[in-house]
Amino acid sequence: MLLGFLRPTAGRASVFGLDCWRNSSRIKADVGYLPGDLRLPSWMNGGEALRIFGMIRRRDMLRQGPDLAERFALDLGVRVSEMSRGMRQKLGLVLALAHRPRLLILDEPTAGLDPLMQEALRHLLREMAAAGHTVFFSSHTLGEVEQLCERVAILREGRLVADASLEELRGRSQREVTILWNGEASAPEDPPPFLRLAAREGRTWSGHLAGPVRELLVWAASQPIEDIRIGHPDLESLFRRYYRQGSDAS
Amino acid sequence: MNRGVIVKAARETWAATLLLGLGLLFVEAILSYVLPTFQEQFSATFLQLRFVQSFLQALLGTEMSGRIDPGMFVSVAWVHPVVLAIVWTHAILLCTRVPAGEVDRGTVDILLGLPVSRWELCCSETFLWIVSGVAILSMGMAGNVLGSSRLPPEMRPDASRQMIVLANLLCLYLAVGALTWLLSSMSNRRGRAISAAFGAVLASFLLTYLAQIWSPAERVSFLSVLHYYRPLPVLRDGLWPARDMLVLGAAAAGLWVAAGVIFNRRDLSTV
Numbered sequence: 442m443l444l445g446f447l448r449p450t451a452g453r454a455s456v457f458g459l460d461c462w463r464n465s466s467r468i469k470a471d472v473g474y475l476p477g478d479l480r481l482p483s484w485m486n487g488g489e490a491l492r493i494f495g496m497i498r499r500r501d502m503l504r505q506g507p508d509l510a511e512r513f514a515l516d517l518g519v520r521v522s523e524m525s526r527g528m529r530q531k532l533g534l535v536l537a538l539a540h541r542p543r544l545l546i547l548d549e550p551t552a553g554l555d556p557l558m559q560e561a562l563r564h565l566l567r568e569m570a571a572a573g574h575t576v577f578f579s580s581h582t583l584g585e586v587e588q589l590c591e592r593v594a595i596l597r598e599g600r601l602v603a604d605a606s607l608e609e610l611r612g613r614s615q616r617e618v619t620i621l622w623n624g625e626a627s628a629p630e631d632p633p634p635f636l637r638l639a640a641r642e643g644r645t646w647s648g649h650l651a652g653p654v655r656e657l658l659v660w661a662a663s664q665p666i667e668d669i670r671i672g673h674p675d676l677e678s679l680f681r682r683y684y685r686q687g688s689d690a691s
Numbered sequence: 692m693n694r695g696v697i698v699k700a701a702r703e704t705w706a707a708t709l710l711l712g713l714g715l716l717f718v719e720a721i722l723s724y725v726l727p728t729f730q731e732q733f734s735a736t737f738l739q740l741r742f743v744q745s746f747l748q749a750l751l752g753t754e755m756s757g758r759i760d761p762g763m764f765v766s767v768a769w770v771h772p773v774v775l776a777i778v779w780t781h782a783i784l785l786c787t788r789v790p791a792g793e794v795d796r797g798t799v800d801i802l803l804g805l806p807v808s809r810w811e812l813c814c815s816e817t818f819l820w821i822v823s824g825v826a827i828l829s830m831g832m833a834g835n836v837l838g839s840s841r842l843p844p845e846m847r848p849d850a851s852r853q854m855i856v857l858a859n860l861l862c863l864y865l866a867v868g869a870l871t872w873l874l875s876s877m878s879n880r881r882g883r884a885i886s887a888a889f890g891a892v893l894a895s896f897l898l899t900y901l902a903q904i905w906s907p908a909e910r911v912s913f914l915s916v917l918h919y920y921r922p923l924p925v926l927r928d929g930l931w932p933a934r935d936m937l938v939l940g941a942a943a944a945g946l947w948v949a950a951g952v953i954f955n956r957r958d959l960s961t962v
């Protein structure tokens with residue numbers, strides 16, 4: 442919808458203050474886009490793709506393109522029909538980045554890339570973000586999102602269920618608590634009221650803190666505890682929690 | 692119009708255009724030489740058959756009324772089913788590229804992700820389609836001139852009249868292409884759009900033929916595109932088929948605009 446492929450059935454979407462349906466081509470002049478399922482004409486090679494896409498964009502993409510290709514170790518002389526999935530993905534990234542867009546929309550950009558190239562991409566995206574470019578990044582690999590993104594939105598069945606900075610999302614959630622007792626017998630029968638247990642496995646309790654940390658620390662000081670870990674949940678458990686809440690509600 | 696889109700489209704279609712153009716050149720050269728050369732043999736054998744007469748009348752779009760002359764044989768070179776099939780194949784191939792072809796091969800996302808409006812895309816593709824249509828018909832004309840240059844001077848067709856036929860054929864080409872464009876703009880599968888377009892031109896062909904032998908079909912024969920393409924009277928009398936060209940041109944323009952409007956308003960994505 443942001444790129445004007447789909448017409449909104451209700452409401453409106455805008456990018457750079459312009460309506461995404463009516464001003465789609467103006468918006469796209471400053472957008473770099475990588476689709477999730479990238480398909481390129483099979484007869485093109487990287488150089489031709491940069492030349493033709495540059496002509497369509499009315500920008501010289503051959504200035505930045507070869508440098509980007511070098512960073513991704515991509516041979517621009519190979520035809521798309523002879524490229525592996527990873528090479529096609531790299532070419533897609535070069536085509537999305539070569540005109541230095543103000544906004545990047547990347548759908549699963551690391552799919553098909555080896556770990557070294559994934560790191561090179563993360564590095565490049567961080568550079569672009571630091572230079573003031575906006576990167577709109579969609580991924581099912583939440584560890585990757587956690588490493589890269591400042592702000593996270595979670596979609597559930599096509600609806601936005603969360604949209605906040607990672608810190609804010611973590612702050613909104615209850616802290617995760619893991620307690621390791623000295624021995625199985627030393628654990629009390631019931632947890633204190635501010636600790637909601639999710640699991641008891643041998644000497645280990647894990648759950649969520651439903652009160653202030655200080656209260657937990659005071660209580661823990663009087664218990665035969667070998668180790669205690671109090672932390673913010675990672676993105677994956679936040680995501681699971683949002684999905685679970687949604688399922689419970691429905 | 693967008694130069695990059697035109698270059699991309701030209702890169703993807705030049706081989707088909709060249710191949711079909713050479714095919715048309717070859718067929719026209721053969722027909723324009725063979726038919727007038729062997730007209731006596733054809734007249735004595737094939738043209739005595741009722742079925743062949745009806746078929747030829749359907750193709751020529753006019754009553755033969757027993758008049759069998761070189762002009763009739765020359766005009767067959769412009770209405771021969773192989774010639775029409777080549778011209779229509781080219782129009783159908785080019786006019787199903789966008790959007791059906793792009794959606795079908797999954798490249799529409801990357802194409803629409805570029806800063807080009809759908810109307811601009813439509814106009815650029817149309818520009819290439821018309822230019823390559825003119826090129827392919829010119830190759831047909833070249834074949835015709837090449838073939839008839841081997842005939843005795845008195846049997847050679849009049850070049851200016853042939854140009855009028857060519858202009859009429861271009862209008863027919865545009866009408867078939869615009870109809871195909873409309874079918875393509877409503878489809879996500881190129882194969883489906885091609886089948887529907889071939890079905891429509893085949894139905895048109897059959898309707899024109901049936902109109903020669905079945906009066907109910909004659910009443911609706913105006914619905915067929917071939918009803919507006921009649922080379923024989925042009926080659927015999929040298930008159931411009933202004934009404935026929937106008938109808939075909941208006942149909943092409945109307946269908947193209949409808950296709951553009953649908954293409955501009957519909958949701959397009961491979962996801």
